[in-house]
Amino acid sequence: MLSEGWFATYPWDAPVVQNPVHKQRAEILMGLMARFPPGKLIDLGCGSGWFSQLAAERGWQAVAVDARERPWPDLPGVQFRTGDVRDEDLSGYDLILACGIYYHLTLSDQIDLIGKCRGIPLILDTHVSLTGDVRFGSYRGSVYDESAESLFASHGNDQSWWPTLDSLRAMLRDLGGYRTVDVSEPWYLPPDRTFITCIP
Numbered sequence: 488m489l490s491e492g493w494f495a496t497y498p499w500d501a502p503v504v505q506n507p508v509h510k511q512r513a514e515i516l517m518g519l520m521a522r523f524p525p526g527k528l529i530d531l532g533c534g535s536g537w538f539s540q541l542a543a544e545r546g547w548q549a550v551a552v553d554a555r556e557r558p559w560p561d562l563p564g565v566q567f568r569t570g571d572v573r574d575e576d577l578s579g580y581d582l583i584l585a586c587g588i589y590y591h592l593t594l595s596d597q598i599d600l601i602g603k604c605r606g607i608p609l610i611l612d613t614h615v616s617l618t619g620d621v622r623f624g625s626y627r628g629s630v631y632d633e634s635a636e637s638l639f640a641s642h643g644n645d646q647s648w649w650p651t652l653d654s655l656r657a658m659l660r661d662l663g664g665y666r667t668v669d670v671s672e673p674w675y676l677p678p679d680r681t682f683i684t685c686i687p
Contacts, residue, residue, distance in 0.1 A: 511675050512612065512682075513541055516586065519610050519671070519684050520545065526581030531572040531600075532588025539565045547582075554642035571643060577603045586612035586682075591633060594623055594648035601663040609663070609685040616649040617679055626654040649679075659685050
């Protein structure tokens, strides 16, 4: 159950966190995180940082990273910093969150990120390609334009890669050594976006 008091008093991005879909995302994520004992986590592409705050409320020490500079709040249990997720050292964390960032990366950056996550539980919240109209090696997916000037466009690249679900599973297995890749059902944004829990 979400902290309704926190949602009601959240000082920025209030229209976002009051959206029922975003509340559903938070509820799903908190359920997935409950599978792991609280420790140290990193929230890649944290946006407003509300997932990090919810994690901190549940005993996690959270590092929240986003490329867009903003006035970060002073929240107990959350260390905010501005930075590019592609430059982050992911060693020493007990859990990695990549909620809403993975599908903004190029295939090369996704490959690098999965390699850096190797051996650490990972929770993705991502879109996947339904068509798989482009093939790179053994992976199929789609290329998307990221050049729009928007709060939701990628930082630092003009295109992104959305792998098919089968290719994403293969990438996580082959590059990250994840033996368990659980796809959350039902998909909260059908037909192409859900949470994926990856366990080494």
